Amino acid sequence: MNWTVEKLETEALGLCKKSFNEYSRVALFNTKKILHAFQRCRISEFHFHGTSGYGYNDVGREKLDEVYATVFKTPSALVRPHFVSGTHALGTVLTALLDKGDELLAVMGTPYDTMQSVIGCKGDALGNLISKGVVYREVKCEDEVYSLDKIANAVTANTKVALIQRSRGYSSRMTLTISDIQQIITAIKERNSETICFVDNCYGEFTEEKEPYEVGADIFGGSLIKNPGGGLAPTGGYVAGREELVRLVANQLTAPGLENEMGSYVPGYRLFFQGLFMAPHVVSQALMTAEFAAAVFTLLGYQVLPKVGSKRSDLIQSIFLRNERNMCSFCEGLQRYSPVDGYVRPIPGALPGYVDPVIMACGAFVQGSSIELSADGPIREPYVIYLQGGLTFEHGMLGILGAASNLIEQRSED
Numbered sequence: 001m002n003w004t005v006e007k008l009e010t011e012a013l014g015l016c017k018k019s020f021n022e023y024s025r026v027a028l029f030n031t032k033k034i035l036h037a038f039q040r041c042r043i044s045e046f047h048f049h050g051t052s053g054y055g056y057n058d059v060g061r062e063k064l065d066e067v068y069a070t071v072f073k074t075p076s077a078l079v080r081p082h083f084v085s086g087t088h089a090l091g092t093v094l095t096a097l098l099d100k101g102d103e104l105l106a107v108m109g110t111p112y113d114t115m116q117s118v119i120g121c122k123g124d125a126l127g128n129l130i131s132k133g134v135v136y137r138e139v140k141c142e143d144e145v146y147s148l149d150k151i152a153n154a155v156t157a158n159t160k161v162a163l164i165q166r167s168r169g170y171s172s173r174m175t176l177t178i179s180d181i182q183q184i185i186t187a188i189k190e191r192n193s194e195t196i197c198f199v200d201n202c203y204g205e206f207t208e209e210k211e212p213y214e215v216g217a218d219i220f221g222g223s224l225i226k227n228p229g230g231g232l233a234p235t236g237g238y239v240a241g242r243e244e245l246v247r248l249v250a251n252q253l254t255a256p257g258l259e260n261e262m263g264s265y266v267p268g269y270r271l272f273f274q275g276l277f278m279a280p281h282v283v284s285q286a287l288m289t290a291e292f293a294a295a296v297f298t299l300l301g302y303q304v305l306p307k308v309g310s311k312r313s314d315l316i317q318s319i320f321l322r323n324e325r326n327m328c329s330f331c332e333g334l335q336r337y338s339p340v341d342g343y344v345r346p347i348p349g350a351l352p353g354y355v356d357p358v359i360m361a362c363g364a365f366v367q368g369s370s371i372e373l374s375a376d377g378p379i380r381e382p383y384v385i386y387l388q389g390g391l392t393f394e395h396g397m398l399g400i401l402g403a404a405s406n407l408i409e410q411r412s413e414d
C-alpha cells in the first residue's frame with residue numbers, strides 16, 4: 001500500500017478512539033487522587049523554597065515525601081533530587097536490603113540493562129551486588145509470559161528480596177498490569193511471607209488507578225524524569241513503601257543515623273510538586289502517543305507491542321523495525337520534530353551501564369528525560385525501537401509522523 005502521511009494520520013486516529021477515552025478516564029481518577037493528597041497535606045507556596053547546607057527542617061523536602069506517600073498510599077516515601085536517576089533509587093533499595101549471603105530473586109527474567117550492572121549479572125561494574133556476596137537467581141520468562149507456579153517454586157526460605165519489574169525494559173515480554181503484580185506477590189508471599197516484594201515501577205506510575213503498595217508490594221521505586229515528574233521535575237528518583245524499609249534506604253542514600261532528615265536542594269521543590277500534579281495528564285498524553293504510534297506502524301506493516309487496543313500498564317511502545325538502518329531512520333525522523341536539538345542527527349553509541357551500543361532520539365528540555373518524547377533501543381536482534389513519552393499528544397503525533405515519513409521514503413528508495 002502507498003501511504004501518504006495525511007492518510008496514515010486519519011486512519012491511525014480512527015483506530016485509537018476507544019483507547020483514548022480510557023486514558024482520559026484514568027487521568028481524571030488520578031488527578032482527583034493527587035488533588036486530594038495536596039489538600040490533605042496542606043501544600044502551600046512556602047513548601048516550594050529550597051534550603052542550603054545540611055537541610056535541617058527543610059519543610060519542602062518533608063512535604064514532598066508526605067505528598068508522595070499520600071498519593072501512593074504508603075506509610076513512607078523518600079523523594080529526592082539526590083537520587084541521580086531511577087537506577088540509583090532502585091540500586092539504593094537493593095544495596096540497603098541485601099547483605100552478603102542474602103538471596104535476590106528476579107522473578108521476571110533478566111532485569112533492565114542498568115540493573116544488570118548494579119546486580120553484577122552482566123558486566124563487571126565495581127562494587128556490584130554479586131561481587132559483595134549477594135546470591136542472585138532469576139526466573140526465566142519463557143515465551144515472554146510469566147508462570148505463577150515457576151515463580152512460587154523459585155522462592156526459597158533464603159529469598160530475601162524478590163525483584164518484580166513492571167515495565168519490560170529492552171525485552172519483548174508483556175508489561176505487568178497491576179493485577180498481574182498482585183497475583184505474583186500473592187504467589188511469592190504464600191511461599192515465603194518474609195520475602196520483600198520490591199517493584200521496579202519505572203514507566204508504570206499513573207497508567208492505572210492503583211500503585212504497587214495497594215496490591216501488596218513492600219517497597220517500590222522509580223525515576224522522576226519519567227512519569228511522576230510530569231516532565232517538570234529536573235532530576236531525581238523516589239522510593240515508597242513500608243516505613244522500616246524506606247528508613248533503611250534513606251540511611252543507605254545518606255549515612256546510617258542521618259535517615260531522611262538531611263539533604264538540601266537550593267533551587268527548591270516547586271517543579272517536583274507541580275510535576276506530580278501534572279503527571280496524570282502528561283501520562284495520558286504519553287499513552288495516547290504510544291497508542292497512535294502502534295496504529296501508524298501497524299498500518300505500515302511492522303510488528304508492534306503492545307498492539308492497538310490492548311491494556312497499557314506502562315508508556316513503552318515497541319516497534320520491530322527489522323534492521324539497524326530502519327532504527328536509525330526512525331530516530332532521525334523523530335529527532336527532527338524535537339523542540340531541543342532538532343537539528344542533530346542521532347547515531348548509535350555506547351552508554352554507561354548498557355552493554356550493547358544504543359541509538360537514541362531525545363530532544364528534551366530535561367537531559368535524557370523519557371517522559372518527554374523519546375525513542376531508543378540497543379542495536380541488536382530483533383532491532384526493536386522503544387518509543388516513550390510525549391508531554392503533549394500534538395507533539396507526539398508530529399514526531400511519530402516524522403519518523404513514519406522517513407521510513408515511507410526509505411522504502412520507496414529500496
Ligand SMILES: *Cc1c(COP(=O)(O)O)cnc(C)c1O
Binds near residue numbers: 085086223
Ligand atoms: C528507566 C528504567 C530504569 C531506571 O533507569 P534510569 O535511566 O536510571 O532512570 C529501571 N528499570 C526500568 C524498567 C526502567 O524503564
